[in-house]
Amino acid sequence: MSGTMLTVMLVLFAASIPVAIAIGLAAIIGIHGFTNFPLVVVAQQLFVSLDRFPLAAIPFFILAGNLMEVGGISRRLVEFARSIVGGIQGGLPATCVITCMIFAAISGSSVATTFAIGAIMIPALVRAGYPVPFAAALQATAAELGVIIPPSIPMILYGVTTQTSIPELFIAGFGPGILIGASLIATVLIWCRVKGWGKEDGVGRLSFPVATRQAGFALLMPFVVLGGIYGGVTTPTEASVIAVVYALLIGLFVHKEIAWRDLFPIFKKSVISSAVIMFIIACAAVFSWLLNRQGVPDIAAEWIATSFDSSNLYLLVVNLFLFVVGMFVETSASIIVLAPILAEAAEKLGIDQVHFGTIMVVNLALGMITPPFGVNLFAAAQVARCGVDQMMRYLWVFIAVVFGALMVITYVPWITLTLPKLVFR
Numbered sequence: 001m002s003g004t005m006l007t008v009m010l011v012l013f014a015a016s017i018p019v020a021i022a023i024g025l026a027a028i029i030g031i032h033g034f035t036n037f038p039l040v041v042v043a044q045q046l047f048v049s050l051d052r053f054p055l056a057a058i059p060f061f062i063l064a065g066n067l068m069e070v071g072g073i074s075r076r077l078v079e080f081a082r083s084i085v086g087g088i089q090g091g092l093p094a095t096c097v098i099t100c101m102i103f104a105a106i107s108g109s110s111v112a113t114t115f116a117i118g119a120i121m122i123p124a125l126v127r128a129g130y131p132v133p134f135a136a137a138l139q140a141t142a143a144e145l146g147v148i149i150p151p152s153i154p155m156i157l158y159g160v161t162t163q164t165s166i167p168e169l170f171i172a173g174f175g176p177g178i179l180i181g182a183s184l185i186a187t188v189l190i191w192c193r194v195k196g197w198g199k200e201d202g203v204g205r206l207s208f209p210v211a212t213r214q215a216g217f218a219l220l221m222p223f224v225v226l227g228g229i230y231g232g233v234t235t236p237t238e239a240s241v242i243a244v245v246y247a248l249l250i251g252l253f254v255h256k257e258i259a260w261r262d263l264f265p266i267f268k269k270s271v272i273s274s275a276v277i278m279f280i281i282a283c284a285a286v287f288s289w290l291l292n293r294q295g296v297p298d299i300a301a302e303w304i305a306t307s308f309d310s311s312n313l314y315l316l317v318v319n320l321f322l323f324v325v326g327m328f329v330e331t332s333a334s335i336i337v338l339a340p341i342l343a344e345a346a347e348k349l350g351i352d353q354v355h356f357g358t359i360m361v362v363n364l365a366l367g368m369i370t371p372p373f374g375v376n377l378f379a380a381a382q383v384a385r386c387g388v389d390q391m392m393r394y395l396w397v398f399i400a401v402v403f404g405a406l407m408v409i410t411y412v413p414w415i416t417l418t419l420p421k422l423v424f425r
Helices: 002-014 019-034 040-050 053-071 073-085 091-107 110-127 132-147 153-162 166-172 174-195 208-214 216-230 236-254 260-294 296-307 311-328 331-348 353-366 375-384 388-411 414-424
Strands: none
Touching: 002 019, 002 260, 019 040, 019 260, 040 260, 053 073, 053 110, 053 236, 053 260, 073 091, 073 110, 073 208, 073 216, 073 236, 091 110, 091 132, 091 174, 091 216, 110 132, 110 375, 132 153, 132 174, 132 353, 132 375, 132 388, 153 166, 153 331, 153 353, 166 174, 166 353, 166 414, 174 353, 174 388, 174 414, 208 216, 216 236, 260 311, 260 375, 296 311, 296 331, 311 331, 311 353, 311 388, 331 353, 353 388, 353 414, 375 388, 388 414
């Protein structure tokens, strides 16, 4: 059944059928042709897959991102980042990465980061002469930092399913997030030197003191959001609502760049963007549910857990396994199904649970930028108005860079564990 579903899905992709429809039709064919379930189960699973409290953070963070875009917060964050690195060749792509790192500490959602920062950075990169697919691929990749740098919804799911400390997981995410961000910055700077892009990236940038002063309220936002989470006052989903209120107040009454007449178009845009992403997530969840009903992830995970007795070899095989899983199974479903099995085996091999959880989240974050289910790809493609297939010629380089950083994170544990040990142990 799995092979048939995958074949149908790929054929529909080749026929330029919209991604969500292709995934949903493949799942329907699998249910109708290979199971005894009535087709009404498709509708049930579509609703069940979205009936999760953490997912409510996505539309709120998308709304917060749109408010930040129109209200000047996102632009000020971009100008702040640009004042740091924008004066060098390739500084504009580097600005994109740094801004995503800052915004990640606000949103906890890679999709929200893609929309909020991509709406500013992708047009700016295109105006500066960068290819549209390159800008979209970079934005999609940098936005995955939204689930690595805390707050992170996948880390919460991992902590809940494996009984691992969520605050420790959050703190542990800073080291890997900074490493991946630095790797992407180095990559785009070298790439721009080779291609000759970005020689005028420093034109029109603000000085660091001016940019910092203008971005004061924008830079305060991560402290407001993270302060509530770390202080135990709010959940990440509740923090997303706070982000909306904060962005609305700053845009209306401080920066005064949002007028009351702007609110309806902002809400309309947010609803449409949220609906597109949620539909993709729901259809992917139905596909994942069928795979789980067959026991494919369980069988593979149990085989890995019982076949390797070396911690280094185990981590290598797990990374390769999760990389493939992330291409086809939605991140939250992967964590809920696989984390208890893989984490238990890792603990028996003496692997720290916080370290393993970070590895798992970073790896599955790659699934957000790998076809066919890369949610970030579709979000960036929607913002840039280009096809995912056009992005692939640039995307594979970024995937390789992030995977290389993942290998370093895997086998150099102090990158992950230094901060948790200093703060909690």
